[in-house]
Amino acid sequence: MILAFREYIIQHLCCVWMFYEKWDMMKIFTCKNRFEDMMTCIYDAWEYALVYGHENVSLIREPVVQLSFMDEYIHIEPDADKVKKVVRSIIKSISYEAYMDVYYAALSADDTLDDIYRFLNVGFRMGPALTRMLTEPVVIRMMEHRRKVGNEIHYWREFTRFNAIENKVYVAHIEPKCDVIYMVAGHFADRMTSEHFMIIDENRKYAVMHPADGEMYLTDLSDSEMNVLKKTEEYADEYRVLWDVFFHTIGIRQRENAKCQRNMFPVWMRKHAVEFMEKK
Amino acid sequence: MFELQKGLSVQEKLHILADAAKYDVACTSSGVDRKGGKGMLGNARACGICHSFAADGRCISLLKILMTNHCVYDCKYCINRVSNDVQRAAFTPEEICELTVEFYKRNYIEGLFLSSGVLRNPTYTMEKMCETLALLRNQYHFNGYIHVKTIPGASDELLAKAGCLADRISINLELPTEESLKELAPNKSFQTIINPMAKVSNTIAENRIALGKNAHMERSFGNRYLRGSIFNDENMKSLEGKKENTGMIGQTDARSGLKALDLTNDRELGIYGASDHIRPFAPAGQSTQMIIGASGESDYTLLQTTQRLYQSFDLKRVFYSAYIPINEDSALPSLDTAPPLLREHRLYQADWLLRFYGFQADELLSEEKPDFNVQIDPKCDWALRHLDIFPIEVQTASYDMILRVPGIGPRSAKRIMQARRYGSLSYEGLKKMGVVLKRAHYFITCGGHMMFKTPIEEKYIMRQLIGAHSKENWQITHTEQYHQMSLFDDFGVS
Numbered sequence: 001m002i003l004a005f006r007e008y009i010i011q012h013l014c015c016v017w018m019f020y021e022k023w024d025m026m027k028i029f030t031c032k033n034r035f036e037d038m039m040t041c042i043y044d045a046w047e048y049a050l051v052y053g054h055e056n057v058s059l060i061r062e063p064v065v066q067l068s069f070m071d072e073y074i075h076i077e078p079d080a081d082k083v084k085k086v087v088r089s090i091i092k093s094i095s096y097e098a099y100m101d102v103y104y105a106a107l108s109a110d111d112t113l114d115d116i117y118r119f120l121n122v123g124f125r126m127g128p129a130l131t132r133m134l135t136e137p138v139v140i141r142m143m144e145h146r147r148k149v150g151n152e153i154h155y156w157r158e159f160t161r162f163n164a165i166e167n168k169v170y171v172a173h174i175e176p177k178c179d180v181i182y183m184v185a186g187h188f189a190d191r192m193t194s195e196h197f198m199i200i201d202e203n204r205k206y207a208v209m210h211p212a213d214g215e216m217y218l219t220d221l222s223d224s225e226m227n228v229l230k231k232t233e234e235y236a237d238e239y240r241v242l243w244d245v246f247f248h249t250i251g252i253r254q255r256e257n258a259k260c261q262r263n264m265f266p267v268w269m270r271k272h273a274v275e276f277m278e279k280k
Numbered sequence: 281m282f283e284l285q286k287g288l289s290v291q292e293k294l295h296i297l298a299d300a301a302k303y304d305v306a307c308t309s310s311g312v313d314r315k316g317g318k319g320m321l322g323n324a325r326a327c328g329i330c331h332s333f334a335a336d337g338r339c340i341s342l343l344k345i346l347m348t349n350h351c352v353y354d355c356k357y358c359i360n361r362v363s364n365d366v367q368r369a370a371f372t373p374e375e376i377c378e379l380t381v382e383f384y385k386r387n388y389i390e391g392l393f394l395s396s397g398v399l400r401n402p403t404y405t406m407e408k409m410c411e412t413l414a415l416l417r418n419q420y421h422f423n424g425y426i427h428v429k430t431i432p433g434a435s436d437e438l439l440a441k442a443g444c445l446a447d448r449i450s451i452n453l454e455l456p457t458e459e460s461l462k463e464l465a466p467n468k469s470f471q472t473i474i475n476p477m478a479k480v481s482n483t484i485a486e487n488r489i490a491l492g493k494n495a496h497m498e499r500s501f502g503n504r505y506l507r508g509s510i511f512n513d514e515n516m517k518s519l520e521g522k523k524e525n526t527g528m529i530g531q532t533d534a535r536s537g538l539k540a541l542d543l544t545n546d547r548e549l550g551i552y553g554a555s556d557h558i559r560p561f562a563p564a565g566q567s568t569q570m571i572i573g574a575s576g577e578s579d580y581t582l583l584q585t586t587q588r589l590y591q592s593f594d595l596k597r598v599f600y601s602a603y604i605p606i607n608e609d610s611a612l613p614s615l616d617t618a619p620p621l622l623r624e625h626r627l628y629q630a631d632w633l634l635r636f637y638g639f640q641a642d643e644l645l646s647e648e649k650p651d652f653n654v655q656i657d658p659k660c661d662w663a664l665r666h667l668d669i670f671p672i673e674v675q676t677a678s679y680d681m682i683l684r685v686p687g688i689g690p691r692s693a694k695r696i697m698q699a700r701r702y703g704s705l706s707y708e709g710l711k712k713m714g715v716v717l718k719r720a721h722y723f724i725t726c727g728g729h730m731m732f733k734t735p736i737e738e739k740y741i742m743r744q745l746i747g748a749h750s751k752e753n754w755q756i757t758h759t760e761q762y763h764q765m766s767l768f769d770d771f772g773v774s
């Protein structure tokens with residue numbers, strides 16, 4: 001009798017536990033802030049959700065700031081095959097346009113991972129119409145992400161400044177919020193095909209290298225490499241001086257308007273722009 | 281005075297010749313897409329790229345300089361006129377090329393904007409300018425953007441050459457009527473400006489056809505859905521037929537009277553591209569500039585002239601430049617006159633209404649009401665005068681009509697058209713699509729009802745809208761917040 005009661009209690013507890021797991025516990029998939037990791041994360045979360053339901057998964061980009069005790073977290077490592085599968089099915093079952101939305105959103109400074117997941121969730125049901133469905137909140141959110149990242153890419157096309165090292169290599173330092181140096185460099189690879197240049201992301205500590213007439217590639221930078229490269233901004237270069245003269249001459253005094261200037265060229269982007277740097 | 285000053289450093293020259301060029305506004309680099317490639321430097325992007333913003337908040341896209349500020353002419357409004365005692369300088373072609381290429385490689389600029397004072401005579405000046413551009417294209421292999429301002433009175437051959445080397449060509453009208461031109465620019469005449477403008481226009485059209493394109497310049501995509509657009513074939517043609525107004529552009533009978541430029545001997549001029557294909561003639565089109573407030577014309581005259589310029593010469597852009605008094609002259613506003621920035625802003629707004637919204641000059645202004653309302657923008661002003669057609673239902677109204685609602689631009693209008701096919705719209709959704717409800721809500725219903733219970737009554741809405749505008753107007757008149765680019769936000773054009 002006592003034994004039976006024990007059994008009963010245990011069984012009951014299990015039931016409660018299962019009930020608890022089924023209804024309250026969220027499975028949270030987390031990954032590093034890189035495109036490949038995010039696509040793999042989406043793949044794994046999706047696979048899990050096919051059994052337990054999309055409403056029971058959530059995706060967060062690391063670092064996870066606030067852990068909740070009620071939920072279970074799994075860290076996902078990138079897997080090239082899964083990335084390929086995800087990308088292929090987005091393009092095939094939804095559209096290339098949708099894939100571009102996903103790609104841009106993945107570069108965002110904000111955590112867009114869960115939005116991407118929900119976006120695909122609607123997308124795999126609706127197909128190619130997805131990106132035109134502006135009455136769906138998640139579609140609008142993705143459009144916003146893309147716009148934001150796209151704007152930042154455009155900004156850096158404008159405001160990136162190269163320093164010439166002996167008129168042979170052109171080095172730029174930028175501190176973008178979103179992960180955009182590769183997209184930015186693509187623009188310069190077309191216009192300066194026959195020049196050596198590199199663009200350094202000061203915060204993420206990596207760079208795009210473009211050898212003259214060659215293919216560009218990404219590379220991580222060590223601290224000592226960063227330090228050496230830092231010096232390129234102090235190189236004496238007569239054209240920096242000439243640009244400064246031009247810049248300070250071309251404005252019209254009677255129309256001076258610092259506020260408008262700030263709106264157009266945000267202060268946080270001026271750090272490495274010659275015309276706004278402090279004169280040594 | 282033709283002796284070029286010896287001994288000036290490049291830095292000093294740059295200071296003098298940028299300072300002399302700064303009043304020209306057309307510093308955009310848009311309108312042409314061209315890929316880069318091995319062995320050359322540069323490409324061009326149709327969207328245009330600004331590289332910095334000067335202390336006046338205006339965009340810096342091009343190395344905007346004069347070749348020289350020596351000038352034998354005496355235009356009253358100009359700092360470089362012969363009767364002014366200013367320091368003069370001249371660049372050599374090599375100096376201009378070096379500056380352009382080196383600035384470009386550092387990503388300071390998108391290309392070159394070359395203009396000049398008249399050195400000896402128009403032909404000599406234009407020859408020198410073409411020599412510089414040819415050097416830049418052929419020796420320095422510069423493939424980036426070039427805007428050249430031609431000198432009124434230069435020969436057709438030189439005009440042809442300039443157009444083959446540059447992306448955009450401009451001839452500044454400066455003043456919208458023959459009388460003002462006579463008064464303020466005694467060495468120029470309407471004919472020396474309009475004739476080359478017409479020739480360039482015809483040459484661009486011929487060249488476009490030769491390259492298998494439509495004769496007319498590309499316009500914002502939305503225009504094809506706008507019945508009233510000034511760029512519609514019918515509207516373009518109908519204008520060519522009528523030449524009523526006197527002393528204005530329509531009168532010159534541009535298309536029939538003037539031949540296109542002869543491009544046949546360009547091969548000898550060495551301005552063919554490397555692969556022997558013809559470089560298109562001024563692929564980013566032609567533009568012009570008018571000074572606002574130096575002479576007495578009304579906004580109506582300026583806007584009509586603008587529309588005619590677009591329709592007769594298919595200009596890509598018409599720019600306005602608020603007159604800044606630099607010279608003491610009885611024919612000009614006094615030196616302490618503030619530049620009419622708000623008026624300039626209203627004209628740009630109206631210009632956008634012509635180019636993107638399917639409005640015509642006559643809808644916005646008239647003989648009876650020849651100037652813009654300073655308190656509210658031209659689009660709100662128009663809507664207030666047509667309250668009988670509002671409010672419109674966003675769920676069903678035509679694209680034409682939606683675009684005429686204040687607070688809705690081409691981008692949000694397009695989104696509305698797309699979205700409503702897949703579901704019903706809400707005010708919340710409209711806001712997310714970029715509709716400025718603060719302005720729009722007086723003029724629309726969504727799902728049959730208005731956002732608030734507001735009377736459709738002119739005085740009431742006018743008061744409300746003026747409240748919404750007053751901060752912006754104050755900022756423009758107090759040069760706190762002026763920039764042409766703010767139009768992008770106002771109108772949501774991308």
Ligand code: SF4
Pocket residue numbers: 351352353354355358359360361362396397398
């Ligand atoms: S032609 Fe007239 S506007 Fe041009 S530089 Fe000479 S004086 Fe100035």
